[in-house]
Amino acid sequence: MAEVRDxxxxxxxxxxxxxxxxxxxxxxxxxxxxxxxxxxxxxxxEMNEAQVLHAxxxxxxxxxxxxxxxxxxELGKSLVFQAVHMRTIGxxxxxxxxxxxxxxxxxxxxxxxxxxxxxxxxxxTRQQAGLA
Amino acid sequence: MQEEREELxxxxxxxxxxxxxxxxxxxxxxxxxxxxxxxxxAEGKVLPLCLAEIERCRPYFIxxxxxxxxxxxxxxxxxxxAAAPWLNEHRKESVTALEILHGVLRIPNMAExxxxxxxxxxxxxxxxxxxxxxxxxxxxKLGLIGTLGGQAxxLKARGDxxxxxxxxxxxxxLCRELDYKEGLGNSLSNQALILNEHGDIDGxxxxxxxxEQIFRDLGIKKALSASLGSxxxxLSARRDxxxxxxxxxxxxxxxxxxxxxxxLQTCLNSEAAILGLRRDxxxxxxxxxxxxxxxxxxxxxxELQASLGNQAMILKVRGDxxxxxxxxxxxxxxxxxMGDMNxxxxxxxxxxxxLQKGN
Numbered sequence: 001m002a003e004v005r006d007x008x009x010x011x012x013x014x015x016x017x018x019x020x021x022x023x024x025x026x027x028x029x030x031x032x033x034x035x036x037x038x039x040x041x042x043x044x045x046e047m048n049e050a051q052v053l054h055a056x057x058x059x060x061x062x063x064x065x066x067x068x069x070x071x072x073x074e075l076g077k078s079l080v081f082q083a084v085h086m087r088t089i090g091x092x093x094x095x096x097x098x099x100x101x102x103x104x105x106x107x108x109x110x111x112x113x114x115x116x117x118x119x120x121x122x123x124x125t126r127q128q129a130g131l132a
Numbered sequence: 133m134q135e136e137r138e139e140l141x142x143x144x145x146x147x148x149x150x151x152x153x154x155x156x157x158x159x160x161x162x163x164x165x166x167x168x169x170x171x172x173x174a175e176g177k178v179l180p181l182c183l184a185e186i187e188r189c190r191p192y193f194i195x196x197x198x199x200x201x202x203x204x205x206x207x208x209x210x211x212x213x214a215a216a217p218w219l220n221e222h223r224k225e226s227v228t229a230l231e232i233l234h235g236v237l238r239i240p241n242m243a244e245x246x247x248x249x250x251x252x253x254x255x256x257x258x259x260x261x262x263x264x265x266x267x268x269x270x271x272x273k274l275g276l277i278g279t280l281g282g283q284a285x286x287l288k289a290r291g292d293x294x295x296x297x298x299x300x301x302x303x304x305x306l307c308r309e310l311d312y313k314e315g316l317g318n319s320l321s322n323q324a325l326i327l328n329e330h331g332d333i334d335g336x337x338x339x340x341x342x343x344e345q346i347f348r349d350l351g352i353k354k355a356l357s358a359s360l361g362s363x364x365x366x367l368s369a370r371r372d373x374x375x376x377x378x379x380x381x382x383x384x385x386x387x388x389x390x391x392x393x394x395x396l397q398t399c400l401n402s403e404a405a406i407l408g409l410r411r412d413x414x415x416x417x418x419x420x421x422x423x424x425x426x427x428x429x430x431x432x433x434x435e436l437q438a439s440l441g442n443q444a445m446i447l448k449v450r451g452d453x454x455x456x457x458x459x460x461x462x463x464x465x466x467x468x469x470m471g472d473m474n475x476x477x478x479x480x481x482x483x484x485x486x487l488q489k490g491n
Binding site: 005006007010011013014016017020021023024025026028029032033036038039043067068069070071072076125 | 179181184187188189190209210211212213214215216392473474476477478482483484485487488489
């Protein structure tokens with residue numbers, strides 16, 4: 001077990017964690033668990049469209065919970081991931097407001113390196129959307 | 133409210149859990165004053181976490197109130213204010229007050245599910261005052277020392293630290309007059325705890341040391357070990373890890389001598405945490421293992437699962453992922469038995485993280 005990654009096993013455990021968090025109404029735990037599931041899907045390498053949509057749905061729910069709980073740092077990251085998935089399926093104009101909000105949040109948090117990265121993705125996305 | 137919490141955790145909650153289990157219901161307590169991680173405190177997440185936990189417990193809320201108003205946060209995180217704008221009107225209120233507002237008072241239909249209980253120290257104080265009057269009338273100085281100490285504890289519980297200190301000092305004078313050394317040691321220890329709360333750490337250490345010497349001379353081991361533990365905790369907070377460890381080790385030695393296994397496992401946990409901070413993972417592992425063994429023997433599931441989690445974390449850091457996984461699985465099994473679903477979900481996440489990252 002220690003020699004190889006067992007991604008299916010990991011996903012099964014995250015799913016059980018998700019079920020418990022939903023049952024007990026533990027939103028903090030749920031957002032962490034959904035974030036990890038998203039990360040797990042994204043670590044598979046190239047994703048097919050169904051996987052992209054799944055990861056997108058996970059990140060959307062994470063963003064929703066983060067807004068509710070006021071977890072701004074995690075919200076910024078989930079918006080960036082949503083935008084990246086939107087770009088992957090060619091929805092450039094929908095990715096732009098997500099990146100703009102993420103940029104605002106991360107700038108306000110003083111995370112200059114991350115906000116600069118978001119800015120460059122934003123510029124590229126605007127170009128792809130024909131807005132630049 | 134430490135003694136009240138102890139009573140609830142050790143006596144009431146296990147009974148409630150068993151009763152619920154016998155009816156096929158999973159029950160678990162959520163204690164808003166226990167288990168908030170230090171990192172969360174440092175990041176100002178206490179209030180967001182507490183409010184989220186209250187959400188999670190809806191529609192139930194039980195408030196057990198002592199005499200303190202509670203800690204007033206210097207500022208409320210901006211993100212939380214954005215998510216819960218009502219907090220803007222309550223910026224100078226204590227976390228306890230905000231929890232009660234959020235949990236009950238702002239939601240009218242919570243009235244049917246919310247219960248509040250108040251500790252009645254007033255009556256206890258009336259009785260102590262009467263005892264004081266009788267002791268003064270009779271010239272019973274030993275009795276007077278006892279009641280002054282008792283009143284001081286009530287004042288401390290009410291947050292009147294200066295009043296409590298004054299009474300302890302009066303008791304101290306009487307102890308010196310009577311050459312009553314055990315009482316003097318107790319009085320000095322209690323004064324040290326108050327100075328510590330006041331932030332006068334040096335003063336607290338001086339008094340603890342004086343009390344320690346008295347208990348050593350008298351051979352009162354239980355009081356000596358308590359004094360050593362209080363000093364070790366202060367040193368640990370000051371990052372004097374070597375000093376803290378030495379005191380905890382002496383405390384450990386006393387508990388072994390006294391055969392006090394419950395106190396011993398708490399002490400081993402403190403020592404292991406210090407060794408962990410010093411990166412002595414082998415030493416920490418060995419102590420956590422012994423702690424786990426004692427907890428198993430005493431049936432202390434809460435402490436056992438924490439010990440297993442700590443051991444797993446050490447093995448994970450060392451790269452022994454199989455070993456870590458086995459311990460996390462054991463931890464999960466204890467958490468399931470306890471019905472601690474929050475602990476269980478965290479443990480599952482830790483297991484998943486091992487499978488995800490591999491070696």
